[in-house]
Amino acid sequence: MRRTALAFALSLLVALPLQAQQASHASVTRVDDASMTRAAQLRDAALKDDTGWKVVESLTTEVGPRVAGSEADARAVAWAKAKFKQLGYDKVWTEPVTFPKWERRSEHGEVLGTHAQKLVLTALGGSAGGTVEGEVMRFPDLAALQAAPDGSLAGKIAFVDYQMQPFRDGHDYRNGGGIRGGGPSVAIHKGAIGFLMRSAGTETSRLPHTGNTRYERGLTPIPAAALSTIDAAQLARLVALGPTRVKLALDCGFDGEYTSQNVIGEITGSKHPKEVVLIGGHLDSWDHGTGAIDDGAGIAITMATGALLKPLKPARTIRVVAFANEEQGLYGGRAYADKHAGDVVNHVIAAESDFGAGHIYGFDSSARDAQPEAIQQFMQVLAPLGIEWKPNEGDPESDIGAMAQRGMAWAWLGHDGTHYFDLHHNADDTLDKIDPKDLAQNVAAYAVFTYLAAQAQGGFGSEAKALEAGK
Known part of the structure; x- marks a missing residue:
């Protein structure tokens, strides 16, 4: 029987007591040795955990297709609130998103x-x-x-x-x-x-x-x-x-018009609660399939990540957003950016999963040049998952793009999308198309990234900037 998220994470705390963080130059971001070791253990344990699968199975079965503005949209919001609470998140709330x-x-x-x-x-x-x-x-x-x-x-x-x-x-x-x-x-x-x-x-x-x-x-x-x-x-x-x-x-x-909700769950940071590592996916889908790869998988990957990290008491706050109505115009991401534009600097870095559940093969970040030492540390733990450093190949996915335009640092964990568009927006986008092993690898990758970003001493370049005209 697979261990629960809580059980395996607690085992990491027992096996590896917190150590004093190493001092580093103020402008250089790096992760302390204790957190690096814990991240490697987290990675290996996450590969054996099925939290992500249970979440996507629940969403696609209990809610099914969830077109923005439909009756199922409201049920998806209720589902997400309940699931965050069931997974043990410290805070759960919603923010309104209105659209045609x-x-x-x-x-x-x-x-x-x-x-x-x-x-x-x-x-x-x-x-x-x-x-x-x-x-x-x-x-x-x-x-x-x-x-x-x-x-x-x-x-x-x-x-x-x-x-x-x-x-x-x-x-x-x-x-x-x-x-x-x-x-x-x-x-x-x-x-x-x-x-x-x-x-x-x-x-x-x-x-x-x-x-x-x-x-x-x-x-x-x-x-x-x-x-x-x-x-x-x-x-x-x-x-x-x-x-x-x-x-x-x-x-x-x-x-x-219809008003839906961005549904947000947080794991409060143990040392820097106002500093946020943001991850998420979009909750809505189209109506022909059950929205498994687009984007039930992204919801599952990021919800599971927060749940796996909670017992580790990450230094920074982990915020997971289930964005509303991405499909019809990025409404959830834009609403989030409008509401939180004044807090860009405290959004230390963000990543979004919105390209299915294929094996993650690449990593990139807007911090590639500013913080090469930290990126190298990330890659040290990600590489055993079959993930390669792919500078300049990634970008901020869908809903986090609006905050990235305002200066938020971002990371990209690139899924293998060779067969993604076989299923994209059609009736075959169903649960059976997700490979549980690939999904577990996805969760492991997100867990590593999110934990290391939360533990890192120093930032990744988030800095408020004026929004370009027309953006």
């Missing part, structure tokens, strides 16, 4: 005429509702659509048929996600009455991928949907045969 409420009700697509057949598709988040019929005009990528003359698609449906490619760091999402986010507005400029895209996914299946889109101000929105990769390929073949008409019918749209 978008709803999906029904969706349908079909080819008309000689080759009549159903198309499997899903409305993009934020899409306008409506029913349109028109000839499909295929474009291989967003650049090709942008190059079309304004007004040239009058009465037609634009179809961007770009196939995302899998990469460990997921960098092709800038193309797939860029089409989803900006394609409908470009199509409107060209005169289109509707927008279709090949799903921003890397698998071959009939499961369409949803995800958010936005319309430029001043434009009249048009229905916008993503085809499954198989249906996109089918439509492309039909278009190659000759003029092809499609009917697109979406019942969806905005319905007022």
Whole structure:
């Protein structure tokens, strides 16, 4: 039977009494030897602990999909508050996050005429509702659509048929996600009455991928949907045969505003309670799957990390945030940054898990140049987990980005995302896709990072700075 988080952490305290911290130059951040040894023991014990798995199993089973603004959103908030308390966090509270409420009700697509057949598709988040019929005009990528003359698609449906490619760091999402986010507005400029895209996914299946889109101000929105990769390929073949008409019918749209909550749990620092190491993930998900990899895993990894560290009495406060409505516009992260902008300097460093539960292979930080000695110490404990130093490859993920823009130091623990976009925003994002061993490695990595950051003597460069215009 696996030991509980509390049992194994207490065993570390017994096995390794606290030692006097070594003196160091004021400008050099480093971790004392006792904490380094304890972090290595924490790492090894975390690999055998199943707290993270139990948390993600609970969230995906008891709440399931949790679209921002839905009834399940409220249940997810209640779940998170209860789970933080169950895991023994010292403080649990919520902070309001208000946003426009978008709803999906029904969706349908079909080819008309000689080759009549159903198309499997899903409305993009934020899409306008409506029913349109028109000839499909295929474009291989967003650049090709942008190059079309304004007004040239009058009465037609634009179809961007770009196939995302899998990469460990997921960098092709800038193309797939860029089409989803900006394609409908470009199509409107060209005169289109509707927008279709090949799903921003890397698998071959009939499961369409949803995800958010936005319309430029001043434009009249048009229905916008993503085809499954198989249906996109089918439509492309039909278009190659000759003029092809499609009917697109979406019942969806905005319905007022909704106020959800960022749910926050804290382990109070034993020596520097006002100094915060921030970790977290986003609590909301899309509606087709159960939000396991996106981002139930991130919630589980960071909630488990705080629970494992509590008995070690970390010097700094550990703050775990379950952010609201990341999917439809980073609302939770922005709300957190707005509320805590005046306290950037006390946010010593932050990391967010929002790229699935694949094996963590890389580490990077904004402190890479300012505190190389501390980074080297982090890597000493992370390396046995198969994690390599990857300077300049990481960035602050999703919701912590707004605080990073205000000057907060950040770290990146890079997940292997080779297969992440097989599941991203589609119906296959379910618990069974998470490998428990990879999840345990994730928790171990976050536990090491968070504990060492909490114990470090000195900071990592957090310093309040003016927000750039338009950010």
